[in-house]
Amino acid sequence: MAPAPLHSLAVDDVERIVYHVYLSCISAKDFHSDNSDWTGRHFCSPSMPCRWAQNLLAPLLSLRLVDTTWNGAVKNFQTSQRETFFSPVEDGVYYPHKWHLNTRMRKALLLSRYRIFQTISCEDGKRGVFLAYDTGGAQGCAATARPVIIKAWVTDSDFEFQNEISAYHALVGASVACPGISIPQNHSSESAAYDEICDVYVLVLPQLGPTLQDLAARLPNQRFDAPMVLTVAIELIDRYRDIHARGIIHNGVKPANICMAPAGLESDSPSMLYVIDFGFASILENTGSSPLPSAHRIDTVGSRQYISVFAHHGISQSQRDDLESLAYLFSYLFHAKLPWDSSPTKLNGRASDRSQITPHIWRVKIATPASVLFRDMDDCFVEFWKDVKGLAYGEVPDYDKMKNRFVACLEKYNTTTPTATTDARCDWWNIWDNC
Structure with a gap:
């Protein structure tokens, strides 16, 4: 029939x-x-x-x-x-609220090529960071489909959206490439794209390696040794010199915002570190040879553990503030804690939890001398601290002087106790694999 x-x-x-x-x-x-x-x-x-x-x-x-x-x-x-899709990529994921960013991001392929498979963070359902497969390459959905990072917002009026786009506009639009920066992969390269089906604004970024926070968690006692901290200092002085040269103040220094290079990336510098997350970045206004901070109070942004004392008080941030945050980062990597990460304070002679009394971090920062902040660390960190604290608002630091001081100190370790981590071009992936 x-x-x-x-x-x-x-x-x-x-x-x-x-x-x-x-x-x-x-x-x-x-x-x-x-x-x-x-x-x-x-x-x-x-x-x-x-x-x-x-x-x-x-x-x-x-x-x-x-x-x-x-x-x-x-x-x-x-x-x-x-x-909606041919095959699932997540198990047991359920997002009942249609307005929530997690739900929107999984409604369809973003920009007709990116499939979300993991939520890294999602604040209040209005902004978030996700892992996605890029199905738009020559291999399509093959097993070699490349994972990417996607930052998303439900509205283009979000202040982090505006900061991020302004920062990338300056970084990507510069005539000279800025190494150690994860450049967006959107069609316009320096702005977020709007997806009509999912009703979200997305910024597509390459997936980098683990963060310094991830690496610290694998190390003995969660601490970097002295040569490793020196290598971090050398790398980040270069990174922030380039960022500041483009008029960008990062305002986001913390271990979770410093990444290793992507796995398998062929590079002449295995010690390369990448700076990520420009959601709190600000533009340093070029008002002449002597720029002045804003006369109005600025909203405090950034991680309170690492922001400068001036930032706590709403004073406009400049190069000196990023470098002060770097000093706190170096201390944290070496000690696995900061002086203001102490146990709960005491009230009337009795221990109290943080719900009862929380000390002002900025007070502890002001009261902490360099000898305590850099306890058991090399003298070059104290000298770095003195240079940073002597900077005026908008003053261009002597990056070469700061970096060369760390290089000279690291060379002493290379001469006296050479190890896998004392090479000035230390291979972070080698350290990661051997932890």
Whole structure:
């Protein structure tokens, strides 16, 4: 008995046929035989298939040109909420609120190519950081699909959105490349793109290596040794010199915002460190040879553990404030804590928890001398501290002097006790793998 023509079948029957044909095409194991790691799964969607899926489905989709019933069934299937994606990438994830950023980000492929598979952070459902697969490359959804970082906002009026875009506009628009900065991969390279289906603004960034916070957690006693801290200092003096040269004040120094280079990246500098997260960044106004801080109080931004004393009081931040934060970072990496990370304070001679009384961190910062902040550390850190505290607002630091002091100190370790971590070009991935 001859099969019934398509136009004689019910629409539901045709949609069921379309569904099974789609799945049989997409689950084909041998469509990409040159890739031995192929899992046979597609992360893209019927309405936004990746390049390989599109090639597989071409014969199926061509029937839309000759049969209206088939054309309607394909359209219905592609727009069906029930079949948003071909394969799941997360287990047990449920976001019931449609307004929440987590829900929006998983509604469809972002910019027709990025599939979210993990939430890194999401504040109040209005802004967040996510891990996603990039299905828009030549390999499509193959096992080699490259993970990327996506920062997202529900509105373009978000102050972190504005700060981030302004910072990248200055960093990307510079005539000379700024090393150690994760450059956006959006179409415009320096601004976020708006996705109409998900109703979000997204900024796509390359995935970097682990952060200094991650590395510290793997080290004995969660502490960096002296040569490692010196290497961090040398690298970050260079990073912040370049950032400041473009009129950007980071305002975001902390171990979680300093990353190792991406795994497998061929680089002449295995000690390269990357600075990330410009959501709190500010632009240093070029008002002449003697810039002045704003006459109005500035909102305090950044991690309170690492921001400068001036930042605590709402005074405009400049180069000196980033460098003061670096000093706190160096102390933290060496000691695994800061003086203001102490146990709960005492009230009337009795211990109290932080819910009862919280000391003002800025008071402890002011009262902590360099001898305590850099206890058991090399003298070059105390000298660095003196230089930083002597800077005026907007004054350009002598970065070379600061860096050379750390280099000279590190060379002494190389001469006396050479180890894998005392090389001036210390390989962070080697340290990571051997922890």
